[in-house]
Amino acid sequence: MNLWTGLVGSIVEAWGELRVHRTRVLLSLIGVGVAVAALTVVVAGGAIATQVQIEQSERWGGRPATYQLNAYSMETGESAPASRISPVVEAAAERYGIRYWSRMTGDSLRVQLSDGVYHVSVQVVDQPYAAIHRTRLLHGSWFTERDAARLAPAVIISSDLWARIGSPDLRTHPTLEVVTPERTVVVVVTGVIESPPETEGGDLTAFMLTDPFAAAGLATTPSDQLFTQFEFWLPPEVADELSARLSAEVAGALGEGWFADVYRSDYLAYSGEDPFLVQKLAIGGVAVLVLLLGALGLVNIALVTVRHRIREIGIRRSFGATAGRVFFSVMMESVVATAVAGAVGVLIAVALVKNPWVTEWLDAYLQDVPPFPVDAAVIGLAAATGVGALAGLLPALVAVRVKVIDALRL
Amino acid sequence: MSFLRLEQVTRSVDLPDGSRLEILRGVDLEVAVGDHVSIVGRSGSGKSTLLNILGLIDTPTSGTLEFDGIPLERLRMGARDRRRGRDVGFIFQQFNLLPRRTALENVMTPLLYAPGRQFWRRERLATEMLERVGLGARLHSTPDQLSGGEQQRVAIARALVRGPRLILADEPTGALDVETGARVMTLLDEVAEATGAALITITHDPNIAAMARRHFRLDAGVLTELGQPVLAGPPAAPSAEAAL
Ligand SMILES: Nc1ncnc2c1ncn2[C@@H]1O[C@H](COP(=O)(O)OP(=O)(O)OP(=O)(O)O)[C@@H](O)[C@H]1O
Ligand SMILES: [Mg+2]
Numbered sequence: 001m002n003l004w005t006g007l008v009g010s011i012v013e014a015w016g017e018l019r020v021h022r023t024r025v026l027l028s029l030i031g032v033g034v035a036v037a038a039l040t041v042v043v044a045g046g047a048i049a050t051q052v053q054i055e056q057s058e059r060w061g062g063r064p065a066t067y068q069l070n071a072y073s074m075e076t077g078e079s080a081p082a083s084r085i086s087p088v089v090e091a092a093a094e095r096y097g098i099r100y101w102s103r104m105t106g107d108s109l110r111v112q113l114s115d116g117v118y119h120v121s122v123q124v125v126d127q128p129y130a131a132i133h134r135t136r137l138l139h140g141s142w143f144t145e146r147d148a149a150r151l152a153p154a155v156i157i158s159s160d161l162w163a164r165i166g167s168p169d170l171r172t173h174p175t176l177e178v179v180t181p182e183r184t185v186v187v188v189v190t191g192v193i194e195s196p197p198e199t200e201g202g203d204l205t206a207f208m209l210t211d212p213f214a215a216a217g218l219a220t221t222p223s224d225q226l227f228t229q230f231e232f233w234l235p236p237e238v239a240d241e242l243s244a245r246l247s248a249e250v251a252g253a254l255g256e257g258w259f260a261d262v263y264r265s266d267y268l269a270y271s272g273e274d275p276f277l278v279q280k281l282a283i284g285g286v287a288v289l290v291l292l293l294g295a296l297g298l299v300n301i302a303l304v305t306v307r308h309r310i311r312e313i314g315i316r317r318s319f320g321a322t323a324g325r326v327f328f329s330v331m332m333e334s335v336v337a338t339a340v341a342g343a344v345g346v347l348i349a350v351a352l353v354k355n356p357w358v359t360e361w362l363d364a365y366l367q368d369v370p371p372f373p374v375d376a377a378v379i380g381l382a383a384a385t386g387v388g389a390l391a392g393l394l395p396a397l398v399a400v401r402v403k404v405i406d407a408l409r410l
Numbered sequence: 411m412s413f414l415r416l417e418q419v420t421r422s423v424d425l426p427d428g429s430r431l432e433i434l435r436g437v438d439l440e441v442a443v444g445d446h447v448s449i450v451g452r453s454g455s456g457k458s459t460l461l462n463i464l465g466l467i468d469t470p471t472s473g474t475l476e477f478d479g480i481p482l483e484r485l486r487m488g489a490r491d492r493r494r495g496r497d498v499g500f501i502f503q504q505f506n507l508l509p510r511r512t513a514l515e516n517v518m519t520p521l522l523y524a525p526g527r528q529f530w531r532r533e534r535l536a537t538e539m540l541e542r543v544g545l546g547a548r549l550h551s552t553p554d555q556l557s558g559g560e561q562q563r564v565a566i567a568r569a570l571v572r573g574p575r576l577i578l579a580d581e582p583t584g585a586l587d588v589e590t591g592a593r594v595m596t597l598l599d600e601v602a603e604a605t606g607a608a609l610i611t612i613t614h615d616p617n618i619a620a621m622a623r624r625h626f627r628l629d630a631g632v633l634t635e636l637g638q639p640v641l642a643g644p645p646a647a648p649s650a651e652a653a654l
Contacts, residue, residue: 005524005529006525009523009529013522016511020511312508315507315508316508316523317491318467318494318506319494319500319523319568320494320495320496320520320523321522321523322487322491323488323491325523403468403469404468405467405468408467408502
């Protein structure tokens with residue numbers, strides 16, 4: 001009964017305090033809320049910026065851990081024909097359970113456009129290539145396994161090339177005519193990828209799958225004379241060992257006079273450390289600074305008002321408030337208030353980071369949008385509550401320590 | 411039965427210049443339940459200090475104090491706080507109202523620390539008490555909106571609202587005109603009478619002092635009981651009536 005009225009009394013009292021000092025409370029809490037929101041947004045923004053850079057690097061060099069394999073003749077330095085390497089790689093991939101690997105051959109197509117025949121450089125790859133490089137399509141979709149069996153080979157073209165043929169709707173199955181010395185081959189456009197912005201109409205490039213490309217007789221030279229690179233996306237933990245074995249097996253299969261070279265190409269290739277570490281540390285530093293500033297504001301306000309609060313504590317104690325009771329009220333008031341402010345800050349951060357405009361924009365740029373930084377939100381909330389406790393601790397401790405008469409004299 | 415018993419109580423403070431200031435010297439005092447005591451004395455003679463000691467706000471430097479039959483040292487801090495809340499009603503010389511809280515909130519404050527019924531009925535009790543001191547129309551005014559006399563009456567209402575057994579009034583009529591002062595003193599007297607509380611009043615006003623049954627004078631920290639109310643000058647009307 002006494003405990004109950006004591007508890008309710010404390011809440012009534014703390015609520016009254018918050019009401020009376022609403023300007024001060026609001027000011028300090030805005031600081032806390034903004035700090036937590038800023039912390040969370042900075043961390044989220046940092047993660048997004050880092051992810052943008054990572055995905056860009058990955059589009060170029062593949063996702064960690066991506067390895068490139070070539071085989072050369074030791075005498076002439078000429079590369080081994082793909083037809084000799086492919087079966088070895090295929091068997092090894094099967095054995096080691098490597099799902100993502102692709103051949104990569106560069107060639108060119110002579111494509112009939114309305115104003116003449118143009119050279120289009122073509123990357124001849126296997127289906128998993130897009131997963132390894134996070135290839136994004138503006139329209140249509142990446143090759144599927146079924147594309148290998150199409151009558152007319154499928155082609156994915158750059159947006160510049162697509163614009164040259166009048167940006168047709170892919171649902172109408174637009175085609176291109178590829179001119180070869182023997183005949184004209186019709187290929188179906190099934191996807192469009194974005195051309196780099198600085199090419200201004202000149203980026204005439206395309207992707208095709210290896211087998212349909214060969215079957216249609218599109219290679220400009222016998223395909224065994226083309227330089228073919230093999231690419232593997234391996235689990236980073238076993239990548240070193242696995243890539244070494246792959247190259248050993250390929251070299252072994254080719255026999256005397258050949259050697260296989262394997263190297264890592266993704267953005268983590270050169271340093272064991274995270275290349276974005278500095279960036280992440282900088283973001284973390286800014287976040288901590290923001291939080292510290294918020295905390296400082298709160299503690300500052302607490303210090304400025306402590307004198308005046310101690311006097312009020314003295315008055316309350318002369319009317320029967322025990323030190324413990326005042327301690328509890330003061331702590332509850334500041335902890336609950338800052339926790340609420342922190343929660344509001346997190347909500348603001350969620351509203352900023354997860355609103356439809358931002359997410360739509362992010363979806364256009366990123367494949368893997370980083371999750372909302374729950375850890376940053378939790379840290380911010382905990383830090384805010386801690387700072388609230390700290391700011392409340394001063395008057396609360398005074399309430400416990402000081403003699404009533406001294407409190408009244410202040 | 412004595413509610414308060416002081417024996418050879420002294421209170422001294424160390425001044426910044428290293429010297430020692432003896433505020434109270436060897437004070438003996440017994441106050442029984444229902445007593446009405448007045449203390450007069452010049453400014454700086456230690457009246458407020460004595461009152462603070464009686465109300466467990468301050469502690470003697472030496473000597474013994476028994477509160478409700480319990481020696482002070484046997485009361486730990488929390489117990490002292492609770493007893494103070496339950497048994498003592500303070501009317502401070504400087505009012506000590508909580509700024510920015512309404513009269514009602516100020517008067518409700520002691521009830522926040524009361525158990526059970528008093529806590530739950532705090533708004534009713536506080537309103538009634540403010541009505542009794544004539545502030546029924548100013549419940550929601552904050553101290554800065556009240557005159558000095560009105561603030562003093564809020565302080566009085568706050569002191570009485572828990573029905574204390576010991577009312578300590580430090581110049582309770584200092585800010586009031588003669589008529590209001592007399593009314594407020596009558597109220598204090600009535601409440602003390604009705605609840606059987608002991609009332610200790612510090613005052614400069616001989617007429618107010620005359621309302622008490624026992625009279626003390628504090629002189630440079632030395633407390634002496636006066637046999638009869640000593641009135642300066644010709645007897646004033648109220649005391650003449652009282653003498654009849
Ligand atoms: N904590 C303290 N430190 C220094 N001096 C003190 C302290 N407390 C009281 N005094 C001094 O003790 C003396 C008595 O103070 P007190 O407030 O009890 O006087 P008082 O009789 O109530 O005077 P008044 O009628 O003016 O209110 C004063 O000279 C005061 O300056
Ligand atoms: Mg005084």
